[in-house]
Amino acid sequence: MNLKLSDGWRHLVGWSFILLMVATATLRHDAEIILPEIGALTAGTWVYRKNEWVQQPLKLFLVPSGTAIIGFLVNQLSWTYTLKVMVGLLLMLLLLKGLKSNLAPAFATGLLPIIINATHWSFIVAILFWTLCLMTGAWMQRPEQLRQVTVTAANYWQMLGFISLVFVWVGLVWLAGQPQMAAIPPVIVVFFEAAQQPEYSATMAIKQWLALSAAASVGVGIHLLFASWLLTTVIALPLVYLWLRMLNLKLPAAYAFPLLALVLPANMFDKLPRSAGLAAAFFLGTLLIYRQILSWVRTTATES
Secondary structure, three states: OOOOOOHHHHHHHHHHHHHHHHHHHHHHOOHHHOOHHHHHHHHHHHHOOOHHHHOOHHHHHHHHHHHHHHHHHHHOOOOOHHHHHHHHHHHHHHHHHHOOOOOOHHHHHHHHHHHOOOOOOHHHHHHHHHHHHHHHHHHHHOOHHHOOOOOOOOOHHHHHHHHHHHHHHHHHHHHOOOHHHOOOHHHHHHHHHHHOOOOOOHHHHHHHHHHHHHHHHHHHHHHHHHOOHHHHHHHHHHHHHHHHHHHOOOOHHHHHHHHHHHHOOHHHHOOHHHHHHHHHHHHHHHHHHHHHHHHHHHHHHHHO
């Protein structure tokens, strides 16, 4: 089946899907069924129609659900928050490699139960239901010409670099006495995606930093003003969309921040804009420096 919709209708369907999730959580008074990365996945499949996501609908269900179950089970262990994040990320990375997927938002669905300390099975039911809906929507609108395109998963060197830098960040925030900053899911998602790109420029790094920092600030600021899950979503998501348009940037992960602000524990909520800005500067800045050094080494070797 190939559902052909105009851009306007696809945007409307996407936003409506996110609002339905938040409205359901509001009616049930259950924050655990607000899944921030569903906002990112919805933006990627309905608003931006990322080819590598739309062409593999089944993985939109399997991968985020799998990482969410991993995070939920790891969270049940009597470990420190930092250790849960590190072990959880490592297991999620292995799952992505096993399923031959580079669906970066899956890291966020896996980290969420650890961040919000999800203990009720309604979280798992919610992730299974909403990802199943996403899979169905992606399958309905998948163009025929994309069905044979091959998606390349991250190689072992990319995985090693990714997890090593995450562990360095976790160690730094732990030493600084700020363990709650160990996991900022949208930032980790963007870093994983950027690390797999063949080229990464300073301009792109700055744009992504501005997008992530502003999205986090918008989510927190709007929620402080209105203290309503649904109203915050209705106001914040269009603002993020307009900001990304101004930056000429398609960044689905940014849409997770307004929803993340709704579910964060009190000790993380106020610090979210600062945490997002610092984490994005560390990860994207380190990646940019590495690419610049690699480019210089290659150029020198070629000239020699």
